[in-house]
Each structure stands twice: as C-alpha cells, then as structure tokens.
Amino acid sequence: MRRIIDIRLHASTLAELLVLMIVAGVVFLAVMDGLGVARRYFDRVADRIGSGQAQYEGYCRIESLAGRADSMTREADAVALWIPGEDPIRLTICDSALIVVTGNLRDTLLHPVAWPAYDEASGTVRIDTLAFVLREKDRTLTLRMATPQRPNERQRALLTEQENEYRYEEE
Numbered sequence: 001m002r003r004i005i006d007i008r009l010h011a012s013t014l015a016e017l018l019v020l021m022i023v024a025g026v027v028f029l030a031v032m033d034g035l036g037v038a039r040r041y042f043d044r045v046a047d048r049i050g051s052g053q054a055q056y057e058g059y060c061r062i063e064s065l066a067g068r069a070d071s072m073t074r075e076a077d078a079v080a081l082w083i084p085g086e087d088p089i090r091l092t093i094c095d096s097a098l099i100v101v102t103g104n105l106r107d108t109l110l111h112p113v114a115w116p117a118y119d120e121a122s123g124t125v126r127i128d129t130l131a132f133v134l135r136e137k138d139r140t141l142t143l144r145m146a147t148p149q150r151p152n153e154r155q156r157a158l159l160t161e162q163e164n165e166y167r168y169e170e171e
Contacts, residue, residue: 055134058098058109059143065089065100066130066145074125081130091130098132110134116142 012020066072069081069089078101081089090101096112114133131144 055110061100062091062098062109062130063145067148069147072127072130072147074127079127079130080124093132096135 065081065083068083070084071082073080073082078090078092081091083089087103091109092099092101093113093115096114097108098110098113100107100109110132112135114135116131116133129144129146131142134141134143
C-alpha cells in the first residue's frame with residue numbers, strides 16, 4: 001500500500017519576494033556594521049595593551065640599569081649611569097622620549113617623559129636617585145629609582161677584617 005501525501009506549497013508573489021530580499025539586506029547590513037564596530041573596538045584595545053606593554057618593558061629596563069649602576073651623575077641634559085666594567089650609559093630626553101645611549105647605540109625606553117625640576121648646579125653632580133616624570137593622558141607619575149648602596153673597597157676590606165676577627169676555627 002502506498003500512501004500519497006498531497007502537500008501543496010503556496011507560491012509567493014513577486015512583491016512578497018522583493019520585501020523579503022529588502023529585509024534580509026537590511027539585516028545583513030546591520031550585522032556587518034556591528035562587526036565593523038566590534039573590530040575597531042578590539043583593535044583599539046589591542047593598541048592600548050601593546051603601548052602599555054612597551055611602557056612596562058622600558059620601565060623594567062631602566063630599573064635594571066639603575067640597579068646595576070654603582071653611581072649616577074647628572075649633567076646639563078643627561079644622567080650618566082656608571083656600571084663597573086662597562087662604558088658609562090647616558091639617559092637623555094629628546095622630543096619627550098627617554099633615550100638610553102651606550103657607545104654608539106641608542107634606544108627609546110619611555111615616551112612621553114620629562115626630567116623633574118632640579119636645583120640648578122653647574123657641571124656634573126653626583127646623584128643617588130634617578131627620577132623622571134611620566135606623562136599619561138590626564139595624569140603624571142614621578143618615578144624614582146635609587147642606586148644600590150654598595151660598600152667601597154676600603155669599607156669592604158674593613159668589614160672583611162672585622163668578620164675574620166670573629167670567625168670560628170673550622171676543623
């Protein structure tokens with residue numbers, strides 16, 4: 001036995017088909033515009049994250065240099081970091097960018113920055129703290145990094161001599 005199913009499909013008129021195409025086009029345009037807005041937003045967020053990462057890397061590099069330095073001197077427009085066994089490293093500000101100069105190599109570490117207001121002194125002045133002002137959109141941050149206080153050779157010899165006086169005899 002065979003069963004015959006008679007289903008009639010109602011045909012659409014040309015006007016109904018035209019309305020359906022217009023509605024589908026409007027929905028498609030709205031979705032594509034929404035995707036464009038979302039893509040621009042995500043690109044802007046990625047740029048902000050990237051710039052923040054670059055600022056953080058520059059800060060970490062400056063902190064590393066200041067931590068390795070045994071002394072710092074301030075000159076007219078630069079700060080020199082003196083690291084044992086290396087040439088002096090100079091930090092300068094050019095066009096509001098903090099630039100590190102080692103020999104003939106230059107690299108930009110932070111942007112935009114400025115030196116804080118120092119008391120004017122002539123010549124080279126020895127300093128124990130590296131300070132600079134980092135300007136972000138609506139705020140300014142003053143960052144300070146100190147040189148670790150390492151004993152000089154005379155102090156080190158004196159400390160070693162005192163330690164040797166109180167040492168136990170080891171068998």
